[in-house]
Amino acid sequence: MRLSAPPEAIYAVEQFHKGRAEHSSTEAEGFELGRDRARILVVDDQKLIADSLAEILRNEGFDAVAAYDGWQALKAVPGFRPNWLLSDVLMPRMNGVQLAISIRKNFPKIGILLLSGQAGIAEILQEGLRHGYQFELIAKPIHPLHIVERLKRER
Amino acid sequence: MMSFHPQKKVFQVSSGAESFAQWLDDGGAPALDPRIHLAGIVASSEDPIISKNLDGTIISWNSAATRVFGYEPEEILGRSILTLIPPELHHEEQEIMRKIRACERIEHFETTRMRKNGERFPISVTISPIQDATGKVIAASKIARDISEKKKNDETRFRLAAIVDSADDGIISKDLNGIVTSWNEAARKIFGYTADEMLGQPVLRLIPADLQYEEDEILRKLRAGQRIEHYETTRQKKNGELIEVSVTISPIKDEAGKVIGGSKIVRDISDRKRVERLVLQSEKLSATGRMAAAIAHEINNPLESLMNIIFLARTYSVADSRVHNLLLTAEGELERVAHIARQTLGYYKDTGAPTEVHIHDLLENVLAVYASKMIASGIKVDRRYADSQAIMVSKGEMLQVFSNVVANANDAMPEGGVLAISTREVSSAFGDGIEILIRDSGVGIEKDNLARIFEPFFTTKGNLGTGIGLWVTKQLLEQRGSQIRISSRVGPTNSGTTVTIFIPFARPEVRSEATQLV
Numbered sequence: 001m002r003l004s005a006p007p008e009a010i011y012a013v014e015q016f017h018k019g020r021a022e023h024s025s026t027e028a029e030g031f032e033l034g035r036d037r038a039r040i041l042v043v044d045d046q047k048l049i050a051d052s053l054a055e056i057l058r059n060e061g062f063d064a065v066a067a068y069d070g071w072q073a074l075k076a077v078p079g080f081r082p083n084w085l086l087s088d089v090l091m092p093r094m095n096g097v098q099l100a101i102s103i104r105k106n107f108p109k110i111g112i113l114l115l116s117g118q119a120g121i122a123e124i125l126q127e128g129l130r131h132g133y134q135f136e137l138i139a140k141p142i143h144p145l146h147i148v149e150r151l152k153r154e155r
Numbered sequence: 156m157m158s159f160h161p162q163k164k165v166f167q168v169s170s171g172a173e174s175f176a177q178w179l180d181d182g183g184a185p186a187l188d189p190r191i192h193l194a195g196i197v198a199s200s201e202d203p204i205i206s207k208n209l210d211g212t213i214i215s216w217n218s219a220a221t222r223v224f225g226y227e228p229e230e231i232l233g234r235s236i237l238t239l240i241p242p243e244l245h246h247e248e249q250e251i252m253r254k255i256r257a258c259e260r261i262e263h264f265e266t267t268r269m270r271k272n273g274e275r276f277p278i279s280v281t282i283s284p285i286q287d288a289t290g291k292v293i294a295a296s297k298i299a300r301d302i303s304e305k306k307k308n309d310e311t312r313f314r315l316a317a318i319v320d321s322a323d324d325g326i327i328s329k330d331l332n333g334i335v336t337s338w339n340e341a342a343r344k345i346f347g348y349t350a351d352e353m354l355g356q357p358v359l360r361l362i363p364a365d366l367q368y369e370e371d372e373i374l375r376k377l378r379a380g381q382r383i384e385h386y387e388t389t390r391q392k393k394n395g396e397l398i399e400v401s402v403t404i405s406p407i408k409d410e411a412g413k414v415i416g417g418s419k420i421v422r423d424i425s426d427r428k429r430v431e432r433l434v435l436q437s438e439k440l441s442a443t444g445r446m447a448a449a450i451a452h453e454i455n456n457p458l459e460s461l462m463n464i465i466f467l468a469r470t471y472s473v474a475d476s477r478v479h480n481l482l483l484t485a486e487g488e489l490e491r492v493a494h495i496a497r498q499t500l501g502y503y504k505d506t507g508a509p510t511e512v513h514i515h516d517l518l519e520n521v522l523a524v525y526a527s528k529m530i531a532s533g534i535k536v537d538r539r540y541a542d543s544q545a546i547m548v549s550k551g552e553m554l555q556v557f558s559n560v561v562a563n564a565n566d567a568m569p570e571g572g573v574l575a576i577s578t579r580e581v582s583s584a585f586g587d588g589i590e591i592l593i594r595d596s597g598v599g600i601e602k603d604n605l606a607r608i609f610e611p612f613f614t615t616k617g618n619l620g621t622g623i624g625l626w627v628t629k630q631l632l633e634q635r636g637s638q639i640r641i642s643s644r645v646g647p648t649n650s651g652t653t654v655t656i657f658i659p660f661a662r663p664e665v666r667s668e669a670t671q672l673v
Contacts, residue, residue, distance in 0.1 A: 046456050052463035059470055113527075115459075125520050137523045141458035141493040143486075144466050150527045 040064040040151065041082035043073040043099065044115075045091040053086070056144045062151065070094030074102060082110055084151055089116035089124060089137075097128040100135050113150065115140050203299040206285065209256065211236045211248060214294065223301045225271030236297075241269045255284045255295045265302065276303045325421035328407060331378060333358045333370055336416060345400070345423050347393030358419075363391045377406050377417040387424065399428045455496060462489050509547045514578055514589050514658070515540035517550065521557040522576075525565060533571025542578040542589045546660060552631045553658075559624040560593050560654050567597025567652060581657070585638060588659035595652055599645035608641060632656065 040062050044050035050066035057064035065080055067073040069091055077085075085103055089096035100112045114137045128135065138147065197204050203220035207213050213236055216228045224231070224239060231238065237245055247266060254261055261282040268278045279302050285294040319326045325342035329335050335358055338350040346353075346361055353360070359367055366389060376383055383404040390400050401424050407416040469482035515538075522529075522536060529536065564574050575594040580587070600608065600615075607613045609629045625641075632639050636659050643652040 046460065048460040049456065049463065052460060052467055056463060056467055056470075059467075125523070129516060129519075134519070134523065136526050138527055139524050140455050141462055141489075141496060143490055143493070144463050146527075146531075149531060153530065 037061060037063040038084065038151065039080060039082045040084045040086055041067060041073060041076060041080060043067045043070065043085065043087040043091070043096070045069055045088065049088070053144060053147070057148065057151070060148045070096070070099040073099055077103065077107065077110075084111040084113065086113050086115065086147070086151075088140075089114050095124055097124045097133075097135065101128060101131060101133050104133060104135075112136070113138060113147070115142070115147075200298075203301075204296065205236075205299065206294055206296045207236045208294045209252065209292065211252065213238075220299075223270070223299070224268070230271075239268050241267060241275055251282055252295075255282065256292055258284050258286070258292055260284070268299070276301060277306045278302060323422075325419075325423075327353075327358070327419045327421065328416055329358050329419065330416040331374060331414065333374055342421065345392075345398070345421060346390070352393075361390045363389055363397060373404060373417070377404065378414055380406050380408075380414055382406065390421070398423055399425045458489070458493055458496060462486070462493065465489060509549045511545040511547055512550055512553075513545050514542050514548075514553075514591060517548075517553050518557055518576055518578070518591070521554060521561050524558065525561055528565060529574065532565065532569060534565065534568050535571075535573050537573055537575040539575075539577035542580055544580060544589070544660065546589055546658060548635065548658060552635070556628045556631050556656070557591075557593075559628045560656075563624065564593060564595035564597065564652070564654075567595050567599070572596035572651075583657060585636070585657060586659045586661055588637075588657055588661075591656040591658070593654045593656070597651055599650035600641070600643040600652055601645055605641065605643055609639075632658075 040054070040057050042050050042054045042057065042064055044053070044066075045068055047066075047068055050068055054064040054066040065076065067076050070087075070093060073085070073087065076082075085100065087096040087099055091099075096114050096116070100114060103110055104112060112135050114135050116137060116139070125135075125137070138150065197215070197217050200217060200219055203223045204215070204217045205213060205220050206215040213231055213234055216226070216231055220231075221227055226238075237248060240248060244267060251261060251264075261280070263279050263281060265277065265279050267275050269275050279300045280297055282295050282297045284292040285296055287293045319337075319339045322339060322341050325345045326337075326339045327335060327342050328337040335353045335356055338348070338353045342353070343349055348360075359370055362370055369388060373383060383402070385401050385403055387399065387401050389397050391397055401422045403420045404417050406414045407418050409415050465482055465485050469479055469486065472479040472482060518538075518540075522538075561574070568574070573596045575592070577592045579590055581590045583590070604613075604615055609625055613626075629639050638655075638657040640655045641652060642655075644650050
């Protein structure tokens with residue numbers, strides 16, 4: 001998968017790799033419930049979905065932030081250091097599987113949940129599989145509490 | 156020509172009727188010697204005529220005898236009649252001679268004789284004593300008829316009768332008054348009447364009251380010697396049930412070419428008609444389905460937002476207030492819409508062109524979608540993949556198929572269980588292909604429901620089912636030449652359902668775009 005990207009994206013990737021170095025050197029992996037709230041990065045190009053889901057997760061005791069595309073998400077990862085990435089699949093510019101692969105490669109400890117209910121994701125998943133990546137997928141539309149339940153279980 | 160050897164008391168007839176006639180034309184004696192006259196008749200007979208004296212020596216032999224037995228007169232005259240009788244039947248001759256000596260006639264005795272080349276053939280013989288002027292039996296005349304052809308015809312008739320009786324199509328004949336004259340086994344199966352009940356009865360018994368006018372027209376055409384092909388109409392069974400049939404009716408003619416009745420081949424096409432209606436219905440649905448698929452993308456996202464927003468609104472409402480309860484109801488209704496959207500619109504993609512995929516990859520894709528739900532319900536997945544060959548299928552359709560089956564399996568195991576999925580390459584009656592077994596250890600399907608499981612809009616899931624999941628699944632599979640079977644077991648132990656899907660490697664010709672489904 002080629003990342004032919006605009007300049008701001010290249011900047012994002014640079015920041016991302018810089019952050020990755022910091023992340024892995026300074027931060028203990030994972031989190032402990034009770035001591036620290038689990039951090040969730042919610043990514044969806046549908047702003048309404050990303051915002052509402054992040055709000056619900058915050059109400060449920062998570063530390064959740066929303067991003068509206070893949071680059072924004074990549075930029076946010078080093079600073080926010082999420083425990084979970086919760087991403088839509090079909091998004092413009094960088095799809096959810098491409099985003100997930102970047103994160104899995106560089107931050108293998110971050111849990112990844114993909115959300116999609118749309119036609120056309122089979123090919124995208126297939127491409128991920130060809131590169132040796134498989135991700136857990138939740139079919140949309142889904143009641144938010146099902147997502148909450150899933151996040152509360154071990155990944 | 157003809158020769159007479161009084162010394163040997165032998166007539167030799169060496170040529171046929173034509174030369175005899177020629178001989179007459181050549182100015183043969185007008186005052187015909189009766190012996191010569193008789194000889195002429197013998198010579199021109201189509202049947203072998205042989206005479207023999209009382210010790211069994213052949214003393215006359217006509218040209219038909221030569222044709223049938225293969226011996227020329229000079230070869231056989233003076234030899235024993237036993238020459239023509241197979242050794243194992245020699246005993247017959249003693250009995251024949253006993254009767255002849257007693258001046259008895261033997262008529263149409265069917266037996267086997269032997270040609271010069273050793274070939275045995277069926278024959279019918281009539282043997283009469285020849286008496287001298289004093290009435291003493293001095294010889295025997297034998298008129299034989301080669302009945303090989305007749306036997307063959309009998310066999311053909313028996314064979315035809317057997318074919319008619321074993322045919323899947325009803326074969327009925329009737330006379331020109333519409334009275335049934337023959338009725339085969341398949342006709343019994345189709346209409347429920349036995350041959351005894353129908354022979355001699357008017358064929359109108361099979362025609363519903365409002366269609367009886369058809370018979371007049373059929374008989375009119377038959378009388379005119381016309382054939383009626385693949386005429387589709389409705390007929391009535393003994394139990395009153397109406398069935399759709401295709402009939403082909405041909406006139407039956409006698410030897411003179413006169414129409415004496417009609418033969419009718421009836422095929423029960425009720426099943427085919429049912430399928431045709433379903434296809435028509437599915438084409439209508441498919442148009443709807445494509446439109447729905449086109450907007451599915453636009454529906455699923457707003458649905459997701461709505462669900463989040465209503466949930467949030469409820470969270471912020473005062474517990475047990477009117478607003479809270481209304482939002483709770485709205486959430487429940489939305490959940491239903493979401494379920495239906497996932498089941499029917501989830502994966503559909505108008506992938507007209509099939510691509511090469513591995514079935515186990517598609518299964519994994521579907522399992523990935525259900526993974527979190529299955530973990531939550533305590534369902535373990537047991538995978539055994541043994542398909543190595545890629546197969547040409549429409550991915551979107553197959554994902555929809557597997558997704559529907561896996562969703563059903565999940566619904567059958569609310570308390571958890573094992574979902575066993577296996578694939579293997581098989582050679583079956585439908586050709587070589589991949590067999591996929593998806594087995595759940597769930598509650599099982601009651602027998603009555605199992606019979607209806609592929610019917611559109613049949614559901615056991617109450618409000619949560621659309622009743623089109625398995626129907627769509629079956630349509631998607633069958634239009635690609637694939638098969639689906641479901642077996643199930645209910646009861647306190649070992650209950651569960653097994654879905655077997657077979658996908659052939661060699662795809663039958665792809666049906667038109669118009670028959671593609673949701």
